[in-house]
Amino acid sequence: MKIIGITGPTGAGKGALCSMLTANGIPCINADEVYHSLLIPPSPCLDALVEHFGAGILTDNGYLDRRALASRVFTEDAENEREALNRITHSFVRERMLEQIKELSGSSSVCLDVPLLFESGFDEMCDFTVAVLADRELRVERIVSRDGLDRDGANARVAAQPNDEFYSSRADLTVYNNCDLTSLKNNCEQIIDRLEKLV
Numbered sequence: 001m002k003i004i005g006i007t008g009p010t011g012a013g014k015g016a017l018c019s020m021l022t023a024n025g026i027p028c029i030n031a032d033e034v035y036h037s038l039l040i041p042p043s044p045c046l047d048a049l050v051e052h053f054g055a056g057i058l059t060d061n062g063y064l065d066r067r068a069l070a071s072r073v074f075t076e077d078a079e080n081e082r083e084a085l086n087r088i089t090h091s092f093v094r095e096r097m098l099e100q101i102k103e104l105s106g107s108s109s110v111c112l113d114v115p116l117l118f119e120s121g122f123d124e125m126c127d128f129t130v131a132v133l134a135d136r137e138l139r140v141e142r143i144v145s146r147d148g149l150d151r152d153g154a155n156a157r158v159a160a161q162p163n164d165e166f167y168s169s170r171a172d173l174t175v176y177n178n179c180d181l182t183s184l185k186n187n188c189e190q191i192i193d194r195l196e197k198l199v
Contacts, residue, residue: 002109002195003101005126007117009161011139011146011154012132013177013184018113020188026195028111029100031093031122038092039064045092052084074153074160082160090120097122109195118170127198130191131171133164134178 004026006014018028038045041062049057049064057069073082097112104110114122123129134142136158143154168174173194175187 001101001105001107002127002198003125004109004111004191004195005117005123005129006111006113006132007115007123007129007171008132008134008167009139009164010115010157011142012134013142014113014115014132016177017130017132017175017184017188018111020185021111021191024188024192026109026111026192027104027107028113029097029104031097031112031114031116034096034100035089035093038089038096045089048088048092049085052088053081070153070157074156078160086116086119090116094120094122118166123170128191128194129171129173131167131174132177133167133174134176138178 004021006018006021006028008014015030018030022028035045039049040046046064049069053069053072057065057072059065069085072078073085101110101112112122112126114120117123117126117129139158140151140154143149143157144151147154149157173187173191175184177184
């Protein structure tokens with residue numbers, strides 16, 4: 001099985017590329033979806049987050065209040081808190097994603113959509129890595145539309161992430177997703193072509 005690692009900053013459109021790969025027969029495992037599934041109570045992952053961040057990140061019915069947690073980690077001076085969040089969650093997410101990869105053992109290749117691919121070390125298990133980038137303003141617009149944040153909140157999320165150079169300097173391939181579906185389709189075909197050439 002060949003493993004493709006897809007990464008990039010929030011709002012760049014990793015999901016769009018992964019959808020195209022899936023349409024071409026390559027199953028995709030989304031790290032964010034895995035993370036969210038691991039937070040449904042009862043949850044050892046959620047318990048670990050509460051132990052660090054406090055019960056203020058919970059709703060009245062015991063679920064994660066994502067906005068409350070985001071207010072703690074997506075600010076310019078919250079680098080230590082972001083590191084704590086990643087440190088706590090990565091081991092849980094990694095374990096579950098490894099299980100899902102095993103469940104897809106009959107596939108010739110699988111795509112991993114992991115925003116923190118390089119930071120978490122997930123790239124070490126990949127045969128090929130792709131960074132998806134997009135213009136900052138377009139990313140902000142996508143985050144506002146997708147997550148229901150105001151522009152200040154969306155800009156804070158963008159500012160809290162590495163710059164484009166961080167991704168492009170580490171990935172085997174960099175693609176740009178600025179709403180040009182033809183270009184994105186060509187990039188998808190390029191990825192599939194490179195996969196087929198991997199020994």
